[in-house]
Amino acid sequence: MSETRLTEAEYDAITEAAAQWCMRLHEPDCTDREREAFSVWLNADPLHASEYDAMLDIWDVSEHLPPPVPAATPKHQRPPAARRSTWQRFGIAAAITLLGIPAAAYCGWQLGWVPNAYERLEASTSRQQMTLPDGTQVELNLGTQLTFSNYKDQRQVTLDKGEAFFKVSHDAAHPFVVQAAEGRVRVTGTQFNVWRYEDQVRVTLVEGSVLVTSNKNLSSEGLHLEPGMQARYKAGDYAPQVSQTPATTQDLAWRNGKLILDNLTLADALPLINRYLDMPVALADSATGKLRIGGVFDTQDIHRLVTSLPKVLPVYLSLNPNGRPVINARPKG
Known part of the structure; x- marks a missing residue:
């Protein structure tokens, strides 16, 4: 045709x-x-x-x-x-x-119903840097999808998956809102990082201030973050968990194509690893998830990290009935 x-x-x-x-x-x-x-x-x-x-x-x-x-x-x-x-x-x-x-x-x-600017942004196999219509600079990590809509009363980004670093142009009368899972991040002008994997979200503030909520339908404006703070939440959480976690090299290493795992349990490391894989890896049980891993890895080559796990940890890999790789702890003794 x-x-x-x-x-x-x-x-x-x-x-x-x-x-x-x-x-x-x-x-x-x-x-x-x-x-x-x-x-x-x-x-x-x-x-x-x-x-x-x-x-x-x-x-x-x-x-x-x-x-x-x-x-x-x-x-x-x-x-x-x-x-x-x-x-x-x-x-x-x-x-x-x-x-x-x-x-x-x-x-x-x-009426604030329809945007006068709309863009769908995606970075699949390489990191991307671009400028949104409002002047905001955004960097996209591998496997990231988001949309930008410019409404009369706010600038709105929906992060469907992945990770993005924002340098938001200041406009107090026209706030910048990032929606991720069931929560949102609201700013007027600042620098911050938002990571999302499935229903998990992590917001790391580098400069300025933001308001973070885990449920955009709540009347509360959210919890206030200052530089050196990080908020985490899952879809359905009543409120985010906030910690004093400065934006270290580990948090923003992806901007240089690196994934840094600093002595994390496999349970905590897998969401960071899986978002770079076409076929996510699963854990056989909670005991396997307690094993720890550390190191610096290339985000373009994370599959090699998975295949090399049996060389650095007491584990072996298997496949479940759906063909998904599974990490199993080796029996002791």
Whole structure:
């Protein structure tokens, strides 16, 4: 299809199909058979993948729109399904993004619903340095994905996975907010590092001050950090754990392509290791997790760290039924 010049109607059909797939795949009742059908459609033509990626950007924007206010529903009628509001938000974002309606975009901006700048950033196999539209400088570690949206009342970053170092341009009236897992980091101008692996988050402050919360839905503004402090939390934590941990070489070594493990237990080290691996490593049991490891490793070559573990620790590697590597402590005696 890509080798033939498409008509406007054919382009519209692909765009509509991409939108339908985007909405369907985000529904919890999407079946495996539907996902297989989507994979066939996606791989049928490069334009399909391009249009679908554009729809993912629109979906990200739609998630930040407030739910539309429903009309009053007579008591004898069943209220509309809850998922309809999500589809309505997606439709609003699609109209603004794809059609470029000036009035809708202007009203959405004034109400703080729609950003006037949006970017999806990713660093897969190499570290990246870039400047966001607001002037903030950001460095991305390997395997990092984030999005930036500039709203009227705040600058918003969503860290989907990975690690990023921010040098935020100062703007007290336009705070900079990083959302990670269920928490957030709020600043006006500072330098800080945010690390996320699955539902674990760690915030290290280098300069300035930040407010950290582990639950963005709480009314509290969060815990105040000053330089030399670090906050850690997992999704679902009521409040972050704060410690006096200066931003040492160990915390920011990734900016030089290094991973420093300073006599950590394997249980604590694995989240730092696994985020660099295509196939995460598991521990056989808690006793194995208590073994300690230290050293300086190249972030581009972490798989060699895993394969060399039996040479430096009393462990051996095996595979579980899913093909995932497992670290096992050698029996004593």
